[in-house]
Every structure is written in structure tokens, then in C-alpha cells.
Amino acid sequence: MAENTSDAGLTFLAAGLQQFAERFIEGLHVRYLAWLAAPAEFETFRASFAQVSTSGFAMASQILLIVAIVAVPLVIGGRRIRIGTGTAWSRLLLSAMVAVIALAIGFVAARLLASQGLPVQTLQLWVTSTVAGWVVLIALHWLLLQQQPPEARLRRNRLTKFVRDLSLAILWAVAGLSLVASLRLWGAGAGMIDLWGTVVVTLPTLLLSTGAIWRHRRTLAGTVAGPRPRAFWRGSFARCWPAIVIGFILFIVVNAQVARTMGVALPGGAVAMTALIVIATPHLDAMIWDWAQRGLNSPNISTAAAAWRQTARFTVLIAVIASLGALWAAPLAVGFGIDLRHVALDAFKVALIGMFTAFCWNLIGTSIERVSRADRIAAAAGSTMTSSRLGTLVPLFGSIGKSLIVVFAFLSILVTVGVNVWPLITGLSFFGLAISFGTQALVKDVVSGMFFLIDDAFRYGEYIETTGAKGTVEKISLRSVSLRGSRGPIATVPYGQMGKVQNFSRDWVIDKIALRVSMDTDVELVRKIFKKIGEQISADPELNQNLLEPFKSQGSTEVEDGTLIVKAKFMAKPGTQFLIRKAAMKAILQAFRENGIRAVPKPFTGEVDPNA
CATH class of the missing domain: 3.30.70.100 (Alpha-Beta Plaits)
Known part of the structure; x- marks a missing residue:
């Protein structure tokens, strides 16, 4: 029976692959014929274009003039943004104002340069494309260059070269897409548009972008790796990031070409936004991480503000997931008849719970880090050889607090999505009661440890002697303490078995x-x-x-x-x-x-x- 099911599955898969190959070959043949018909379509397009416009040279001149007019405020505003000393929010507001002013100037100039109809629409299209390209370039400059410290001149020079090479690819893509959109607006043939978009726009943009990324792969990896010290996984991911970006770009291009060959139209705006979001997210995360680390190390920033900086990374992750969901999951949900308002409301509630949980988690983590740093500074200054009482209690209570935060967040999310959590809470209560009766020694250890810590019997780094062992306190958990002996071995002593504690590291x-x-x-x-x-x-x-x-x-x-x-x-x-x-x-x-x-x-x- 199992063999028949497996054979049927393989037969179905083979039939599907064969059908896909046949459709793909047929689509290639259709595209080839359309490309052969492109010269005839160009003659037809030129004849129809001459009936609407005076000449192609005049239209091209108007396009160049409108781009030059729009470029003036963009260049001035871009220079002011790059050399400005304001905050990130002020520069963001200035960028939005410059874009709006440039659009307004361009639309007015388009009305003055051309009459009603297709010429005006074409000029407005180029105005919009010029402003959109400027926004992308400003975002690229801000994402890679603006957050670099002034003393890192070598890194800034390398990043400047990378931004210059990548900007060429972006400008080529924007100009090519604008020209393709103009051809479509003026009624050009499908073969002519396909040939132009593939040969003149897609392939050069692919070569320029992948070439820039590969030439500057080490520089690009450094922007994702972030400041030192960094985790091992982040360093490994940074080294692989240039290859990942190139692979992602190739995947998008191949997927778009296959879809066009199969006769399936992909949403160009959704694909472009997805590419920008996916590629920009690691760089934005590295930038926020650097910003958060500076806040953590600065004594002028409060613990709550430093915790919020840490939470900003989680906020960006939620925004990325929400954006990708709006681009791709929302159309699928509409197709399946799902009420988007109800789903969006529940998702918003879950996101708020997640953000609050992340803030509380980071607040505890920031407090632990700052207390530990204060102890390390005091030890380096020679004022003390051991941890403070706060430095001993905060990590222990912090781990307990983090566990409780995760539990409450999980239960809150279940309640938000409509799950009845009372049976789960009741079951956990009975389970905990059974554990308490079955492990009285564990309860004794936990209670004894609580009183030892309340009495401030020992701290991290202190040398103590108990009934069972003696050594330097290296670890304090909820149940036991770990002591490092003078010859290196570690003894783990449960609190319930410690008995008398002699502390050799207090006062004098x-x-x-x-x-x-x-x-x-x-x-x-x-x-x-x-x-x-x-x-x-x-x-x-x-x-x-x-x-x-x-x-x-x-x-x-x-x-x-x-x-x-x-x-x-x-x-x-x-x-x-x-x-x-x-x-x-x-x-x-x-x-x-x-x-x-x-x-x-x-x-x-x-x-x-x-x-x-």
C-alpha cells in the first residue's frame, strides 16, 4: 500500500514537472517571436508617437529639462542633509520636505512645458522617478555612511567607493524602468518593451549591482558585522552576507524572467519593496545595534532609554514582518476570504505585547550589564576585590524576572488570539504542587539560598568556606553556589547543605x-x-x-x-x-x-x- 502511494506521488510530480517544462519552452518560443517582431513594433510606435508629439528629439529634450529642474532642489537638499549636524529625525523630516518640494516644482514645470495628455503624464512620470531615485540614494548614503564615526577615515573611504558604484546601478535601473514605463504609456508593443526591459535594463543593472557588491564584499560585510565585540553567529553571517545579497538579487531576476516567460505577471512594486526591505534590514539592524551599544555605555543615558534603544531592534523586526505580510500575505488572505481587519487587529495586539516584553527583557539586561560594569570598574580601580551586593543579586533576580516575563507574555498572546488559558494555568498549578511535595530537598535548597542572599552571606568573587567545600564564588544559581578551589576544581554546593558559612573576603x-x-x-x-x-x-x-x-x-x-x-x-x-x-x-x-x-x-x- 505504501509503495503504491509513493509511486503515485512520483508520477504526479513527474507530470507536474513535464507540464512546467512544456509551458516554459512554449513561453520562450513566444518571447523569441515577440523579440523578432520588436523592429516592426518600433516603426509602428514611432509613427503613432509622431502623431501625438512633434518629435522624439523635442520629447527627449523636455524630459532632460524636467529632470534638470527637479535635480536642482534635490542636489541642494541632499548636500544640506549630508553635511547637517541635526538629529536623525530632523534629517528625515528635511528629506521628506525636499522630496515634496521637488515633486511640486516638477509637476508645475511639467504643466508649463507640455500640453495636456500623454506628454504631461510622461514628464510627471520622470519627475516621480527622479525623486524616487533620489530618496533611494539618500537612504543608501544614510544607511552606510552617515553613522560611521569621523575617525574611521579608511572605512568611510571604502564605503564611499562602494556607495558610488552601487549608486550607478541604482540610477541605471531607475532611468531604465522610467523609460520602459514611458514606452508602455505611449502604447509600445509587448515585444519591444520586453526586449528593452530585459537587455537594456535588467542585465546591465544585474551586472553593475553584483559587480559592485563583489568588489566591495569585505566593506559590505563590515557594515553588517557591527562594532566589536560581536557574537560568533553575527560575524559568520556578515562574512556570508555579500554572497547572500548576490544570490537574492539573482533569485529575483530569474524568478521575474521565469514568471514573464510563463505568462504570469509579478507585482513589480511588491518585488522591488521586498528586495529593498530584505537587503536593507541587516544594515539597519547593525546601525541600531551600534546606536544601542553607545547608549548602553554612556553614563548620561538612563537605563530605561538604553533599554528602549535595545528594543528598537525588535521594533524594526516587527515592522519588517508587517511590511512583508502586507505585501504578500494580505493578497492571499483576501483571496481566501479572510477578514483582514480582525487579523490585523490581533497582529497589532500581539506586536504590542512583544514590544512590551522585549522592553522589559532589555530593561533587566541593561540593569545587569550596568551593575556588572560598575563592579568591573571598581575592581580595576582597586577599590574592591569582589562584587557588590547589588551585583550579586541583580543577575540572579534578573534571570528569574526574564523567565516570568516570557511566561506572562506567552499567556497574554494566547489570551489575545482567543485561547482559554485557565485549564493550562490550573494544570501547571497542580504540576507545581506535585513537584513541591516530591522534591522537598529542592524546596529546602531554594529557601535556604534565598535567606543566604538576603543575609548577604557571600557575593561573586568572595572566598568562603562551607561545611562541604571552600573556594571563590564563581556562580550563584537558584539552587546552589559554585566555588572555585585554590587548585582549580569547582565544587557545586546546594544551599541546603552549606551549613555554616565563613567569609574571608569582607571588610578586613x-x-x-x-x-x-x-x-x-x-x-x-x-x-x-x-x-x-x-x-x-x-x-x-x-x-x-x-x-x-x-x-x-x-x-x-x-x-x-x-x-x-x-x-x-x-x-x-x-x-x-x-x-x-x-x-x-x-x-x-x-x-x-x-x-x-x-x-x-x-x-x-x-x-x-x-x-x-
């Missing part, structure tokens, strides 16, 4: 040094030596900044096995006592040798094995 530490000397040692001389060493350590700028109380003698208060025990101590910042102790021991040994003071080793009291 007292280090004591005990030495065994002979009974005839001058204790007063030892005291003077220790005092001098203490003065030397206090005068050392590298050691003094970590010294809280000076190195001083504690005298001799013990006698053990016929030797004197002389002691000294000092108070230092936690974690810095080892350097001070090392310097003190070095000075003590040198002073003892210079003053003839002999240190006595501790006598061996163990039993000796006679058979050893």
Missing part, C-alpha cells in the same frame, strides 16, 4: 606571623626590627593602599620546647594580605641574618620506626 583581615627563636634572643631588638619593617611597608605605595593597620610586633608571650615565640600582625584588605605577608617575611629573614638572630625549627616529637 588580620594576618599574624609567629616565629620560633632561641631563648637568648633580645626581644626588644626583635620589636625594633618589626617596627622598622612596619614603617618600610607603610612607605611602600603598592602595599600601603591595601594596608589598614600597620605591621607591628605583639612581643613574646609564649615559650614552647625551650624556644621563644615572637609574633607580629597587620590588618589589610581581604585578598591582599598575601602580598604584604610575603614582603614582611622577606624583610624579617634579611633582618634576622643581619642582626644574628637565629630561628629555631620546631623539634620532631614523633616516634622513629627502628625497622625503617
